[in-house]
Amino acid sequence: MLENRAPHIVAGDYTPHSSVNIWPKDLGIVLDIAKSASFSAPITAAALQQFLAAAGRSLGGEDDAAVAKVYARNAQLTLPGME
Amino acid sequence: MTIPQNIAVFGLGSMGYGVASSALRAGHRVHGFDVAAAPMERFLAEGGSSGAITDVASTLNTVFVVVLNAAQTDAVLFGDNGVVPMLKQGALVIACATMPPEFAKQMEAQCNTADVHYLNAPISGGSIKAANGQLSFMASGTPDVFSAARPALEATGETVLELGDAAGAGSAMKAVNQLLAGVHIATMAEALTFGMTQGVTPEKFVEVISKCAGTS
Numbered sequence: 001m002l003e004n005r006a007p008h009i010v011a012g013d014y015t016p017h018s019s020v021n022i023w024p025k026d027l028g029i030v031l032d033i034a035k036s037a038s039f040s041a042p043i044t045a046a047a048l049q050q051f052l053a054a055a056g057r058s059l060g061g062e063d064d065a066a067v068a069k070v071y072a073r074n075a076q077l078t079l080p081g082m083e
Numbered sequence: 084m085t086i087p088q089n090i091a092v093f094g095l096g097s098m099g100y101g102v103a104s105s106a107l108r109a110g111h112r113v114h115g116f117d118v119a120a121a122p123m124e125r126f127l128a129e130g131g132s133s134g135a136i137t138d139v140a141s142t143l144n145t146v147f148v149v150v151l152n153a154a155q156t157d158a159v160l161f162g163d164n165g166v167v168p169m170l171k172q173g174a175l176v177i178a179c180a181t182m183p184p185e186f187a188k189q190m191e192a193q194c195n196t197a198d199v200h201y202l203n204a205p206i207s208g209g210s211i212k213a214a215n216g217q218l219s220f221m222a223s224g225t226p227d228v229f230s231a232a233r234p235a236l237e238a239t240g241e242t243v244l245e246l247g248d249a250a251g252a253g254s255a256m257k258a259v260n261q262l263l264a265g266v267h268i269a270t271m272a273e274a275l276t277f278g279m280t281q282g283v284t285p286e287k288f289v290e291v292i293s294k295c296a297g298t299s
Binding site (some may be wrong): 001010023025033043050065071072074080 | 292
């Protein structure tokens, strides 16, 4: 996933091949299944929150690599293409 | 030589559109349906077959359902104007959405009650592989269902991972895959931006980490 998605950040190209919005949905399904199995999945839960934060910043329709924009904003970093 | 089938694809989003185009390219007659008019018109212009679902359902061999989730799958199959009651006996539903395994089992049981085959077949690969007919199917269903599904799967997929003889197993594996894929994307973003705080540029990050153990 790193080799597929990180180049999108380098290029500053967030054309949605797979969008941010997929992940609150799919990781939500994972957590629903986990809950029904009494299985704790803390790393999945943390990832879901970051995608939700991205969706909350109106990045839901962008490529899922745009989750990096949440980290960049929190740390006051400037990603490629955002100068 | 492909024996042409009559196929319907419900959901012409980034994945479904690719499934529909690939089936068309393989020589099948393909009807594309979506809640939005624009992708349906585009697919018709590219050679898709026309006709309302109520008119064509009884001719279909295979129905792909490439929607977002369990609720939409249920609506397409069994909601108002749901397609399953209109299908002929022995027709096949290939359900590609990510959904809980228990829900997939329920869909299979309801299809079987209507004498319709059901393949639990979540997909992986992204929109580009979908467009090229190179998807991976994480599929489960009876041997009869797999055999009925072969022409449609060959037209649209490169890899069919056969995970069991009943619905549920495909969805379970898809959930495992999505856990990893989602966590990996978020972790990549965390590591890339963490690196930036230490002077590691995104370019260097990709160049170096893709050759090291931390890659994914």
